[in-house]
Amino acid sequence: MSMPMNSVIPEGHISAPTITAWLAVGTYLAGRTWHRRDWLRNHALVGEALAMHTNTRRMRTRPGLTWDTLTSDAGMSRSTMADRLRWYREHGLLTVITTGSTPATRKGNAWGRHDDARGNLAAEYALIVPIAALKELYGPHWDQVLGLYDLPVEADEEVPWPVETIPERPVSAQVGAVGDETRTPTSVVEVGDDSPTSTGDESPTSTTTTGVRVSSPTAPWPRHRTVTGRRDRVAAAQQLRVDDMTLRHVPGRELARLLRPLFDAGATLADAHHAVNVHPVHGQWTHPTVVLGTGRWRDRRQAKRLQALLRARVDAWFGSDGQLVATLPSQVATAGSLPSERREGTP
Numbered sequence: 001m002s003m004p005m006n007s008v009i010p011e012g013h014i015s016a017p018t019i020t021a022w023l024a025v026g027t028y029l030a031g032r033t034w035h036r037r038d039w040l041r042n043h044a045l046v047g048e049a050l051a052m053h054t055n056t057r058r059m060r061t062r063p064g065l066t067w068d069t070l071t072s073d074a075g076m077s078r079s080t081m082a083d084r085l086r087w088y089r090e091h092g093l094l095t096v097i098t099t100g101s102t103p104a105t106r107k108g109n110a111w112g113r114h115d116d117a118r119g120n121l122a123a124e125y126a127l128i129v130p131i132a133a134l135k136e137l138y139g140p141h142w143d144q145v146l147g148l149y150d151l152p153v154e155a156d157e158e159v160p161w162p163v164e165t166i167p168e169r170p171v172s173a174q175v176g177a178v179g180d181e182t183r184t185p186t187s188v189v190e191v192g193d194d195s196p197t198s199t200g201d202e203s204p205t206s207t208t209t210t211g212v213r214v215s216s217p218t219a220p221w222p223r224h225r226t227v228t229g230r231r232d233r234v235a236a237a238q239q240l241r242v243d244d245m246t247l248r249h250v251p252g253r254e255l256a257r258l259l260r261p262l263f264d265a266g267a268t269l270a271d272a273h274h275a276v277n278v279h280p281v282h283g284q285w286t287h288p289t290v291v292l293g294t295g296r297w298r299d300r301r302q303a304k305r306l307q308a309l310l311r312a313r314v315d316a317w318f319g320s321d322g323q324l325v326a327t328l329p330s331q332v333a334t335a336g337s338l339p340s341e342r343r344e345g346t347p
Helices: 019-031 037-052 067-074 078-090 131-138 142-149 230-243 252-264 269-275 288-292 300-315 329-345
Strands: 013-015 094-098 124-130 205-207 213-215
Touching: 013 131, 019 037, 019 124, 019 131, 019 300, 037 067, 037 078, 067 078, 078 094, 124 131, 131 142, 230 252, 230 269, 252 269, 252 300, 269 329, 288 300
Parallel strands: none
Antiparallel strands: 013 124, 094 124, 205 213
């Protein structure tokens, strides 16, 4: 029988508000110290494997989870899995509700003489987070932030992507507003100089309301065109900096480098913008200004934190095999148009 949750959560910790927040805190804590790339990859895989087998209403792993299932889903050896689980426990992200067991240690099996076919059961864990880490990651009002903005989008909700226009600022903040292909007026601040007639495309550079000079591409990069080659990546990144009030704080070439895995996977500019706003599994990401604060973006340390945040969001779209873990919006739209095209071509 499982113990009550309140009795196992240590002081200074709370039950994870959401899976997204729990994964974000885990990534943040792992990023505070240096680790090899393969260590970080395995760390992320363990977190995703635990998330797959978690009751999200109670924030605890489901009873009956075996070591074989856990190691198979994460794609690693048992010793590596045990090492990463120990890291999660030591850093206040997991606490044991019920210890693991084997056929030889479970009651009713006559010390292993009877096989109950349940295998080696893993411990039942509660997903928790340190309050101090939440304050560092989400700010002093982390409770309000997570309650308002960090809830994942429900499956039956209609997400305004990629073609629906947004007539007003969305309730759940994004890195930047979704592009308005119909030129419908929105609450997005247009990029340009102080002249009321400027559109931001009349000169190679424009000064934004945040004081950041953004180099505009000579011609706007189409949001739904695939990006191939280094020159295209840089041009697409510059266009994204023009369109987005947060991403413009990342240098164009650095942004192109961060988004390269998406572009190499066939992503359009709109896909890349979507990927840094939406987790492939758990829904809407928290706005970077909520996570990092609105502070001095010209500060080198703050800029590096923003780049690290974007890198983590891009990495979340790829599995250990380097393949996308979810379809991109343009791929969904293309797949949806195929049947109609075939019907039109049928005599």
